[in-house]
Amino acid sequence: MPDDISQGDLAGRKGGTYVGTSAATPVSAEAAAVEAVGLAHRVRWTGVWIGLLLVLPIELTLTALVVWIAAPTYGTRLAEVAGIIGFWSALFAVVGVFIGSLVAARLADTTQTASGLWHGIAVWGLAMLGGTVLRSIGSIGRFGYLGTLMGRVPPAFAPTTSPPPAATADVTRALMVTAAWFVIGSVVAFIAALLGGAAGVRHTPKQATS
Structure with missing residues (x-):
């Protein structure tokens, strides 16, 4: 066979159609648009x-359920009460964020772990924002109890006299304990959000339906 006969000519002589392919296929504009939308x-x-x-x-x-059930067993020291409230509130925040992140990723119907993690982060961030707003108006929670703590000064000392140093120190310790549990709960809840988002990822691709 002569060397000057191209593959296209050879295919034409045999009644076929030759479709050439380039060595490097560039990414089409449509594929780039699909990727951007994704x-x-x-x-x-x-x-x-x-x-x-x-x-x-x-x-x-x-x-609130824990406070209702266990309130009779609480001590009278504010720091002790704040520690109990802070612990349970942080624990339930972790549980709630994990469940919420899992549900968010599952409803997104994604097969990408990164997408599941982003859903968990979004749930965690909005939960932090929403929880802070609710607690600022008096809801029960890690910071919602601070208003009660600050207001629990014996009436005998208000408003003409200052509370004794022991009462002030107790309130200060209560604030420190509450803030500590808030930080711990927030960090652990962030980890729970990542785990929940990853757990909500669909690992089996959908089967194409005809």
Whole structure:
């Protein structure tokens, strides 16, 4: 066979059609657009909001339940009470964030671990913001109890006299304990959000339906 006969000519003589391929196929504009859309929609906010709606009720309801059941056994020292409230509130926040992140990632119907993690982070951030707002208006929680602590000064010392140093020190210790549990709970809840988001990822791709 002569060397000057191209593959296209050879295919034409045999009645076929030759389709040439280049060594390096560039990424088409359509594929780039699909990739950009996928990145823009990596977080599905419907799932995030539903997950958030699970976090706050779980934390607040379970914390209130513990306060209601265990209140008669609490001591009279504010630091002790703050420690108990802070511990249980932080624990239930971790549980709530994990469940909310798992649900958010599952509803997003994603198979990418990174997407699941982002859903968990979004739930955690909104839960922190929403929890702070609710506690600032008096809801039960790690910071919602601070107003009660600050207001528990014996009436005999107000308003003309200052509280004794022991009472002031007790309130200060209570604030420190509450802040410590808030920090611990927030960090552990962030880890729980990542774990929940990863657990909510769908590991089996959907089967194509005809």
